[in-house]
Amino acid sequence: MTYTKTILPQNEGENTQNNDKSKYEKALEMYETNLNDAEVQATVKQIIEEKVPQNDTLNVKKFLFGSIELTTLSTTDTEEKVLRMVEKVNRFDREYPDIPHVAAVCVYPVFTELVSKSLEVDGVEITNVCGNFPSSQARMEVKVAETQLAVADGATEIDIVLPVGKFLSGDYEGVCDDISEMKQACGAAPMKVILETGDLETASNIKKAALLSMYAGADYIKTSTGKEKVSATPEAAYVMCQAIKAYHEKTGIQIGFKPAGGINTVMDAIIYYTIVQQVLGEQWLTNKWFRMGTSRLTNLLLSEILGKETKFF
16 A cells, blocks of 8 residues: 655745644544544444445355454463464465455564464465554653564554554644654555544544544554453444545545454444445445454354354364
């Protein structure tokens, strides 16, 4: 994926009060960010009731399987555990040639070199969580070093966490400066920014965080780390997709979307698929632009695709 720098609003011809605002605050003013949570909930409920049933199909389930980022991000991860996961990806590609392989394998950077050397399937990305995941609370020098080392070891995509504390304190410029610096550390590797939507609480905050992340250099925006009490929700996904759509209409830049955390059932996955379909359209329904961060869903989807209970992963 090629990153194209977005042209931000300029200062020329603006009054002194407006000049005191950062370029990112000016960017936010170009969008509607004052959202009503109840209205968002009602719209999402309507989408689920009216549109989801038509997507409960075999083809959609195969697509969803091919959009999974097979993930292990546990304190108890070992080289042996990670290697077993990668070997299953390799074996699946040989044993089930008619079913799409997963989109990516997602691990901590300490395991990147191992994954890079053992992964045999073309088209499966190596995703790393970087920048002091999941809190994003570290000196920038540490975040940058971790990210650069991950890319050097073979990571092809990088997931970072939005500095939520800075966002909630209103330091939007600081948030964007952090994301921009991390984007530079990624080099050519696409960068996903995790908004941690459960901590942002309101639809308005989620939309602002999404827009700021995209203007600061995100190639994807992602809902959650899966480490907080509230992870992905259909309402957060809807708002993020609306932000992606508005940003694309204004800039022409396509941004990917990744729900993650709390995707526990096949129907959960179909709901997220349907929201992307209804808000963003078919252009986003590829395993490049739509990803799901989940591992528990792999066997559930595979069982429904094959028509029998299967525990491959």
